[in-house]
Amino acid sequence: MxxxxxxxxxxxxxxxxxxxxxxxxxxxxxxxxxxxxxxxxxxxxxxxxxxxxxxxxxxxxxxxxxxxxxxxxxxxxxxxxxxxxxxxxxxxxxxxxxxxxxxxxxxxxxxxxxxxxxxxxxxxxxxxxxxxxxxxxxxxxxxxxxxxxxxxxxxxxxxxxxxxxxxxxxxxxxxxxxxxxxxxxxxxxxxxxxxxxxxxxxxxxxxxxxxxxxxxxxxxxxxxxxxxxxxxxxxxxxxxxxxxxxxxxxxxxxxxxxxxxxxxxxxxxxxxxxxxxxxxxxxxxxxxxxxxxxxxxxxxxxxxxxxxxxxxxxxxxxxxxxxxxxxxxxxxxxxxPPVSLLVRSPGEKFTLRNENEWPLKRTQWTPLYLDPNQKTFSQLPLKQEAKIQYDMMGNGVTFAFPPQTQEVELTGPMALKLFISSSTVDADIFAIVRVFDPKGKEVLFHGALDPKTPIAQGWLRASHRKLDKKKSLPYRPWHSHDEKQPLTPGEIYELDVEIWPTCIVVPKGYSIALSIRGRDYEHDDAAAVLSNMKHPMKGCGPFTHDDEQDRPPAIFGGKVTLHMGPKHQARLLVPVIPKKK
Missing domain, CATH: 3.40.50.1820 (Alpha/Beta hydrolase fold, catalytic domain)
Structure with missing residues (x-):
């Protein structure tokens, strides 16, 4: 031709x-x-x-x-x-x-x-x-x-x-x-x-x-x-x-x-x-x-x-x-400037701001400790051992702050440290960072393909928990994925979950939450459809994890227990950005 x-x-x-x-x-x-x-x-x-x-x-x-x-x-x-x-x-x-x-x-x-x-x-x-x-x-x-x-x-x-x-x-x-x-x-x-x-x-x-x-x-x-x-x-x-x-x-x-x-x-x-x-x-x-x-x-x-x-x-x-x-x-x-950010607020509002580096040098890396008693976060390590269990195929467990007393900006990567035990030889962790308005309704944001998404997500298969210590950073764990390490049911394992970079200005009166579950996030609103996507989208766009060959129910349909306390300081590390002086 x-x-x-x-x-x-x-x-x-x-x-x-x-x-x-x-x-x-x-x-x-x-x-x-x-x-x-x-x-x-x-x-x-x-x-x-x-x-x-x-x-x-x-x-x-x-x-x-x-x-x-x-x-x-x-x-x-x-x-x-x-x-x-x-x-x-x-x-x-x-x-x-x-x-x-x-x-x-x-x-x-x-x-x-x-x-x-x-x-x-x-x-x-x-x-x-x-x-x-x-x-x-x-x-x-x-x-x-x-x-x-x-x-x-x-x-x-x-x-x-x-x-x-x-x-x-x-x-x-x-x-x-x-x-x-x-x-x-x-x-x-x-x-x-x-x-x-x-x-x-x-x-x-x-x-x-x-x-x-x-x-x-x-x-x-x-x-x-x-x-x-x-x-x-x-x-x-x-x-x-x-x-x-x-x-x-x-x-x-x-x-x-x-x-x-x-x-x-x-x-x-x-x-x-x-x-x-x-x-x-x-x-x-x-x-x-x-x-x-x-x-x-x-x-x-x-x-x-x-x-x-x-x-x-x-x-x-x-x-x-x-x-x-x-x-x-x-x-x-x-x-x-090396970095140009359209800083995101609820309502799809964006403010252009120039920065000099990534992550931002002035980031206040803030650990939020998971507290199962009230299903909330504590800014201080827990003093008593506690645990909470969820079904892998259920809605998991959600930890939420009370409504913010002042505006806070989160911009950067996040990292979640968990201590878990499983009823089976493995577990998939889906970590979703969310925002709720003063009336308790989740605020969803326009994703790249899905018009309604949470602000950030992270994933980890527990048997892939091995870290590359040289490449890992406190705010961005790096898993080597070169050796599968199955779990012994009932034993406790430490996991570091990478949560991809995000940006949100959380207004006064709104609340920040984290959901931990064993399957993809789905919101409660109507699904969205694009002609080039095979399935309607419910919060993760087309980036779902639902193949039973990869996730056989016998292994990924059991129960996960989250362990917290002095020996198991489960925490979400968030990037709090102070206002420029």
Missing amino acids: DALKSEIRDGMHIDWDMPIVMDDGLVLRADIFRPTRAGKFPVILSYGPYGKGLAFQEGYKTAWEIMERENPDVIRGSSNKYQNWEVVDPEKWVPDDYVCIRIDSRGAGRSPGFMDHNNARETQDIHLCIEWAAKQKWSNGRVGMNGISYYGSNQWRAAASKPKHLAAICVWEGWNDNYRESSRHGGIACSFRKNWMEMQVKTVQHGVGDRGKKSAVTGETVCGPETLPEAELRKNVDDVWKRVMDNEMIGDWYEERTANLDKVDIPVLSAANWGGQGLHTRGNFEGFVRSKSKNKWLEVHGGSHWAPFYTDYGVALQKKFFDFYLKGKKNGWNKT
């Missing part, structure tokens, strides 16, 4: 299905949007599996409709004909003298091959695509990567592979640790991986051909010119869920798909979402803190997973960053 065609339309020179030959001879296909005038321009490159010819409006209908309704600035200034899920709109970039390249990943869309997500072959493909783009006659030799989620997470690995011409990356809500952030939370398998393959990936696999969608712009089949038999399609894709099920502990498969942040040393803009509990949030914070880049910035916002990227706010931020590093424009970006 030769390049479909080149044409000028909507003020852009567009090359459809441009071939890019890999080192093993396989030909990937790219759509290239560039200025119509002659010249050399910086490149914004994205590589992923969602079908470059599939319109956002068609492939992700409800997400588009919500964005169109709630963020009208996204729609303005564009015909929106070239909108794709989670990548830049070329109509908003090409007029500012950028070349936008969208590449269908190996085995996806119009690129043939075996589909194996996030592996070393994919990283090598991206590396080669970057170097190819840098050498084209219309390129100034400076390539940046930009995009959300999949198009963000693969940037960490691409940067670690050190392509000569990759000048900067903007990772917008992108994980980097395949095990801890994507596949197994605290060792517990996240069912998102299974449903994601069925809903978002196999539907645009190369070879679906005539059975799939057609591009609204070109009229060509989104999933390649050929239509392959179902049996061949199945042979052409790795079974990700089987890999997750077959590999409970960290090994080569996960490590190959995890970025080595020690090798990321180019300029980085890491944009996180407070509401991304369950997939990307941790990766953006860890990527910012642990990458070796001397020039790196952290931006944290709220709202949906997709909309902020496309808003005037998001586009202006991205362009200022890339203008500085890809065009050499002296726009003052280098004087931008």
Whole structure:
């Protein structure tokens, strides 16, 4: 298949299905949007599996409709004909003298091959695509990567592979640790991986051909010119869920798909979402803190997973960053504060505040001791031994402060120390930090995908309690996941649960609570539905942990006892932020 065609339309020179030959001879296909005038321009490159010819409006209908309704600035200034899920709109970039390249990943869309997500072959493909783009006659030799989620997470690995011409990356809500952030939370398998393959990936696999969608712009089949038999399609894709099920502990498969942040040393803009509990949030914070880049910035916002990227706010931020590093424009970006937070309050209210580091240096790390007598917190260690039991498959137990007598801000990661015994050989801990209004109703917050979520979550399988002492921090325990340590029923074990970073200003009269349970959190409101998600969402979005192969009821359906007191000081460590003086 030769390049479909080149044409000028909507003020852009567009090359459809441009071939890019890999080192093993396989030909990937790219759509290239560039200025119509002659010249050399910086490149914004994205590589992923969602079908470059599939319109956002068609492939992700409800997400588009919500964005169109709630963020009208996204729609303005564009015909929106070239909108794709989670990548830049070329109509908003090409007029500012950028070349936008969208590449269908190996085995996806119009690129043939075996589909194996996030592996070393994919990283090598991206590396080669970057170097190819840098050498084209219309390129100034400076390539940046930009995009959300999949198009963000693969940037960490691409940067670690050190392509000569990759000048900067903007990772917008992108994980980097395949095990801890994507596949197994605290060792517990996240069912998102299974449903994601069925809903978002196999539907645009190369070879679906005539059975799939057609591009609204070109009229060509989104999933390649050929239509392959179902049996061949199945042979052409790795079974990700089987890999997750077959590999409970960290090994080569996960490590190959995890970025080595020690090798990321180019300029980085890491944009996180407070509401991304369950997939990307941790990766953006860890990527910012642990990458070796001397020039790196952290931006944290709220709202949906997709909309902020496309808003005037998001586009202006991205362009200022890339203008500085890809065009050499002296726009003052280098004087931008390292950390920019949209501080969250109930009612989806956000206040922009600049900071110098993460976690914040002025954080008052405050232990809240679990008191089972009143199911509350004590700011002093308990003096008497006590315990409380719950059914793993029930609602667990909730500890709550009385209503706040003054406003308090919690911004940062949290850590929960527990002492438990189980009636079986294991136990899964789900830790949920919550906020209640003065009338006792839970205040829910807009998550990245689920519009109603609690403020923070953490997970740990008790048999995965082993810590890496060198990597662990008081506020962020690091589990090695390299050795399974089953429990002896009735014996007491110490657990350290990582709770992902969050931000909330708790008003006077509101209360802070912690729920500990043995299954996913669910709120009492109506479930939310997105067309690209398999199941209605009840508080955790699609990031649930409900596979019975991973969580057999005989083991994870028993009883857990929480132990507290002088010898078992169970506590939640919270990041209290004093006001700036």
